[in-house]
Amino acid sequence: MKNKSTLEETKHLMLAIQLIKLGARLQLLESETSLSRERLIKLYKEIKFSSPPKGMLPFSTDWFLTWRPNIHSSIFMNIYNFLVKNTELRGVYALIKAYQLYLEQVGIKLVNTDDEPSLSLTRAWTLIRFVEGRMLKMETCHCCHGQFIVNADDLNQNYTCNLCNVPSRAGKTKRVKENSLKAIEEVAYS
Ligand SMILES: [Zn+2]
Structure with a gap:
């Protein structure tokens, strides 16, 4: 999140919150927002009261x-x-x-x-x-x-x-x- 304006950062934060509430996994969050993995995990825990599921997405x-x-x-x-x-x-x-x-x-x-x-x-x-x-x-x-x-x-x-x-x-x-x-x-x- 270097060189990003506060507004831009807030936008990504709001987006991440919305995605987590809808059930997004970490890979989706990392791909669609520019927040760091650490920040996303912290945010996820605050919203869901649990750690995000680990591992790759198994989908074919x-x-x-x-x-x-x-x-x-x-x-x-x-x-x-x-x-x-x-x-x-x-x-x-x-x-x-x-x-x-x-x-x-x-x-x-x-x-x-x-x-x-x-x-x-x-x-x-x-x-x-x-x-x-x-x-x-x-x-x-x-x-x-x-x-x-x-x-x-x-x-x-x-x-x-x-x-x-x-x-x-x-x-x-x-x-x-x-x-x-x-x-x-x-x-x-x-
Ligand atoms: Zn039909």
Whole structure:
């Protein structure tokens, strides 16, 4: 944090606080703010009353393609793309707004610690990087016309989404499908 103005430093501090409250891990904080690792750890402890989880992020693209995570990832990505297309929000600020709207959409309030969102903020951040890195992309389901996350390397001709092609092991499928489709449609047509 050398040669930074007080205002600039405050901006990064506020950003870090917001990200920590939304569940960001250290790697995300280090990447998106210019605060030192020591400062971020101290801040994290003050806000969360515990140390940040250690180690590298274990995420691969596979996680985003499994049934439930894929639906949540797709809802988030629809919101994120909508914001980037229709607002001035970019980068980490688009991430934050899209994630807040995603939480609203799936009915999760982070103040209730029992409510663990399927897609964490750090995973949402990783998802955007995978899409920007062209490892994952959005594809239109030929059945419901919703946009879903798919592997960019797969042939996705006549792609059928996870909601239109529900595996038998997914419980409460009808309700999940209806709610998720509604969420995706709301974003797509708002
Ligand atoms: Zn579909």
